[in-house]
Amino acid sequence: MLENYLPVLIFLVVGVGLGVGLMFVGFVISPKKPDSEKLSTYECGFEAFEDSRVTFNIRYYLVAILFILFDLEIAFMFPWAVVMGKLGWFGLISMTIFLGILVIGFIYEWKKGALEWE
Amino acid sequence: MLEILLILLKIVLIVVPLIIAVAYLTFMERKIIGYMQVRIGPNRVGPKGLLQPFADTLKLLLKEVIIPTNANRYLFLIAPILSLAPAIAAWAVIPFGMMEATETSPAKPLALTNIDASLLYILALTSIGVYGVLIAGWASNSKYAFLGAMRSAAQIVSYEIAMGFALVGVLMAAQSINLAEIVNQQSGGIWQWYWLPLLPLFIIYLVSGVAETNRAPFDVAEGESEIVAGFHVEYSGVAFAVFFLAEYANIILISMLTALMFLGGWLSPFESIPVVQDWFTWVPGMAWLLAKTCFIMFCFLWFRATFPRYRYDQIMRLGWKVFIPITIIWILVVGVAIVMKLPPWFDAA
Numbered sequence: 024m025l026e027n028y029l030p031v032l033i034f035l036v037v038g039v040g041l042g043v044g045l046m047f048v049g050f051v052i053s054p055k056k057p058d059s060e061k062l063s064t065y066e067c068g069f070e071a072f073e074d075s076r077v078t079f080n081i082r083y084y085l086v087a088i089l090f091i092l093f094d095l096e097i098a099f100m101f102p103w104a105v106v107m108g109k110l111g112w113f114g115l116i117s118m119t120i121f122l123g124i125l126v127i128g129f130i131y132e133w134k135k136g137a138l139e140w141e
Numbered sequence: 142m143l144e145i146l147l148i149l150l151k152i153v154l155i156v157v158p159l160i161i162a163v164a165y166l167t168f169m170e171r172k173i174i175g176y177m178q179v180r181i182g183p184n185r186v187g188p189k190g191l192l193q194p195f196a197d198t199l200k201l202l203l204k205e206v207i208i209p210t211n212a213n214r215y216l217f218l219i220a221p222i223l224s225l226a227p228a229i230a231a232w233a234v235i236p237f238g239m240m241e242a243t244e245t246s247p248a249k250p251l252a253l254t255n256i257d258a259s260l261l262y263i264l265a266l267t268s269i270g271v272y273g274v275l276i277a278g279w280a281s282n283s284k285y286a287f288l289g290a291m292r293s294a295a296q297i298v299s300y301e302i303a304m305g306f307a308l309v310g311v312l313m314a315a316q317s318i319n320l321a322e323i324v325n326q327q328s329g330g331i332w333q334w335y336w337l338p339l340l341p342l343f344i345i346y347l348v349s350g351v352a353e354t355n356r357a358p359f360d361v362a363e364g365e366s367e368i369v370a371g372f373h374v375e376y377s378g379v380a381f382a383v384f385f386l387a388e389y390a391n392i393i394l395i396s397m398l399t400a401l402m403f404l405g406g407w408l409s410p411f412e413s414i415p416v417v418q419d420w421f422t423w424v425p426g427m428a429w430l431l432a433k434t435c436f437i438m439f440c441f442l443w444f445r446a447t448f449p450r451y452r453y454d455q456i457m458r459l460g461w462k463v464f465i466p467i468t469i470i471w472i473l474v475v476g477v478a479i480v481m482k483l484p485p486w487f488d489a490a
Binding site for chain 1: 145148149151152156201202203204205206207208209210211218221222223225226227228229230232233234253254255256261262268279281282283284285287291294295298299301302305306308309310312313316317318369374375378379380382383386453454457458461462465469472473476477479480
């Protein structure tokens with residue numbers, strides 16, 4: 024059972040190794056002639072006006088929070104989905120109630136305008 | 142020790158064709174879009190331009206890697222690796238076909254490893270990819286990169302929800318979380334594949350896949366004409382190449398997952414059609430799987446040549462206000478159909 028996961032672990036190591044290896048090869052064989060203009064931040068030919076860690080739209084943050092809620096929901100539905108054929112009506116109605124509560128929250132945020140981008 | 146060497150050999154057998162596939166996907170992209178726009182596309186390097194991908198790779202390897210003075214050096218270098226590693230490692234659990242049962246062993250899927258929770262593993266790994274984008278945009282300390290990363294991350298997580306709900310529908314229909322088992326559940330002919338009973342989920346999965354990989358028409362994160370190149374504007378040389386590799390490996394991964402979950406994987410499309418099915422028994426299952434994958438990849442390129450770019454508010458509206466409600470409704474429909482054992486799809490389970 025658990026030995027089935029060994030190849031997955033090795034594959035993960037290979038994936039990271041491939042990235043590190045490629046970057047390393049690139050650094051070794053590429054030319055290095057830095058100068059201050061070349062290393063400055065790209066801003067369409069201008070000097071950068073200010074640091075780029077500026078304030079950003081709150082909606083991105085809101086989307087991230089909503090994502091966590093819904094993604095948890097999905098993670099919760101995975102085990103249910105696999106056995107729902109055996110659970111029958113009881114399982115389906117339980118999940119409908121659970122989804123219903125989520126949908127109420129979803130409608131609330133929709134009406135509040137959390138999903139509006141203009 | 143021998144066992145680990147054997148596993149490494151199998152990994153090479155998956156990763157090397159994958160990288161060649163990525164190289165030629167970029168070539169086919171330029172060729173196909175060229176012909177769709179009545180151009181010829183690359184045709185100078187090698188016969189018919191077939192060596193173009195190798196020329197591109199060499200060029201990128203030989204270019205200077207620029208690390209801007211304002212950037213966070215280490216995060217800047219970790220980001221491409223963080224986006225490539227999951228795109229490669231997700232292939233660990235993909236089954237490429239079924240091995241016939243022999244006297245010594247029962248039929249088992251042709252895969253590096255056949256873990257029970259393979260779909261969960263893929264969902265987990267594809268979710269990690271967004272960190273590469275976010276870290277790249279943050280570490281670059283450039284306004285374009287930062288804007289692109291924010292847009293890209295918000296878009297990826299939004300469509301991941303629709304994608305996740307579509308996956309739940311597939312799991313319900315197959316009653317399994319194992320990819321090989323999901324394919325085997327679809328046997329019995331082309332109308333038994335899940336694209337038909339789960340048609341809305343199939344379409345949503347495909348469109349979300351395009352949005353997840355930041356491809357046109359959902360490529361506002363790159364938007365060449367607006368924010369130059371999005372999160373990887375400060376990357377050059379091999380660091381850029383690694384991002385590129387990750388993006389195309391993800392496209393191939395999503396195409397193959399679509400083929401496995403909705404188009405019957407390695408099952409023949411002529412199954413259970415009398416007479417005709419006997420003509421195609423010699424075709425190996427893997428050939429069907431690859432043909433279906435190539436079709437979906439072609440669709441990715443086709444979309445890019447056909448559709449104009451969406452506006453950002455339209456993208457978010459489509460993800461949150463159209464896809465999520467449809468998937469929730471269709472999950473309930475499928476649920477009722479399964480509990481009532483509705484023929485012809487759900488009577489077996």
